[in-house]
Each structure stands twice: as C-alpha cells, then as structure tokens.
Amino acid sequence: MFEEAARFHGHLGPFLILxxxxxxxxRKKLRPKGIHDLQALVRVSMRTPFSCVLDGIQxxxxxTLGKGNLKVVDSAGKAIETRFSNEKTGxxxxxxxxxxxxxxxxxxxxxxxxxxxxxxxxxxxxSIEGNEGNRG
Numbered sequence: 001m002f003e004e005a006a007r008f009h010g011h012l013g014p015f016l017i018l019x020x021x022x023x024x025x026x027r028k029k030l031r032p033k034g035i036h037d038l039q040a041l042v043r044v045s046m047r048t049p050f051s052c053v054l055d056g057i058q059x060x061x062x063x064t065l066g067k068g069n070l071k072v073v074d075s076a077g078k079a080i081e082t083r084f085s086n087e088k089t090g091x092x093x094x095x096x097x098x099x100x101x102x103x104x105x106x107x108x109x110x111x112x113x114x115x116x117x118x119x120x121x122x123x124x125x126x127s128i129e130g131n132e133g134n135r136g
Contacts, residue, residue: 001020001060002016002017002020004059005020005055005056005059005060008055008059009052009055009056009059011110012110012114013049013052013110013113013114014049014105014108014110014113014114014116014117015048015049015050015051015052015053015056015105016052016053016055016056017056017113017114017117017118018053018056018080018097018117018125019052019053019054019055019056019057019058019059019060020056020057020059020060021056021060021117021122021125021126022053022056022057022060022061022082022084022095022097022126023040023056023057023058023059023060023061023062023063024060024061025093025095025122025126025128026038026040026061026082026084026093026095027060027061027062029091029093029130029132030084030085030086030089030091030092030093030132031086032062032086032088033088034088035062035067036067036069036087037086037087037088038061038062038063038069038084038085038086038087039063039069039070039071039084039085039086039087040057040061040063040069040070040071040082040083040084041071041072041073041082041083042054042057042070042071042072042073042081042082043072043073043075043079043080043081043082044072044073044074044075044079044080044081045074045075045076045077045078046072046074049105049106049110050078050080053080054070054072057070057082058070061084063084078099078102078103078106079096079097079099079102080096080097080102081094081095081096081097082094082095082096090131091130091131091132092130092131092132093128093129093130093131093132094128094129094130095126095127095128096126096127096128097125097126098124098125098126098127101120101124101125104116105117
C-alpha cells in the first residue's frame with residue numbers, strides 16, 4: 001500500500017506515511033460503506049514536509065479535494081490533526097500526530113523517518129479520540 005501511495009505522491013516519505021496511517025485508522029474505525037460517507041477536516045501547515053500528509057490521507061481514506069469530502073485548514077506550527085466523520089452514522093474520530101513524533105521526524109533523514117514509523121504502533125504515533133463506537 002505504501003509503495004502505491006509513493007507512486008501517487010512521487011516519493012516515500014515519513015509525512016506521507018503519517019497521512020496514510022491516519023486514513024487507514026479512520027476507515028477501520030468508522031467503516032464507511034460508500035465513497036462519500038467519510039469526511040475529513042485536516043489541520044496542517046501548508047508547507048512541506050507537513051503538507052505531504054494530505055496525499056497520504058487522500059490515498060488511504062478516499063477523502064479527496066476533488067470529491068469535496070476533504071477540507072484543509074492551514075495551521076501555523078507543527079501540529080497535524082484530522083477529524084474524520086462518517087456522515088451516515090454520525091460517528092467521528094480525531095487523530096493527532098504526537099508532537100514528539102513530529103519533532104523526531106524533522107530531525108531525521110526521510111529514509112530513517114519511514115523506518116521509525118514502520119516500527120511504531122498507532123498508539124505510539126497518534127493521540128486518538130472519538131465516538132466511533134456510537135454507530136447509528
């Protein structure tokens with residue numbers, strides 16, 4: 001999956017991996033049935049490498065700018081956060097990359113950042129909250 005995402009994005013980098021993993025978590029927890037069920041609101045700095053998260057989210061979640069089910073808020077700083085919602089069920093999940101992970105990635109070569117993310121669990125990378133258990 002990450003190789004296909006890298007072809008879509010142009011290269012395999014850690015911020016692409018973050019976005020892919022965010023989208024995969026959302027799909028697993030919110031279980032959308034149709035391509036328009038899932039909505040994403042992403043708060044991220046619109047400068048690289050942070051903005052690379054967007055391609056990962058689009059690739060893995062099926063939320064895209066073109067379909068209009070992905071919205072982006074340009075934020076200052078290093079915070080990377082996405083609120084996904086399932087429009088059919090009303091369930092939602094907020095996924096935030098832990099600040100210490102962003103700090104580590106910014107200090108590493110991209111290759112080593114990818115290797116780090118492949119070793120860590122979702123819980124080690126992200127803070128996750130939501131009402132995904134309340135399906136309609």
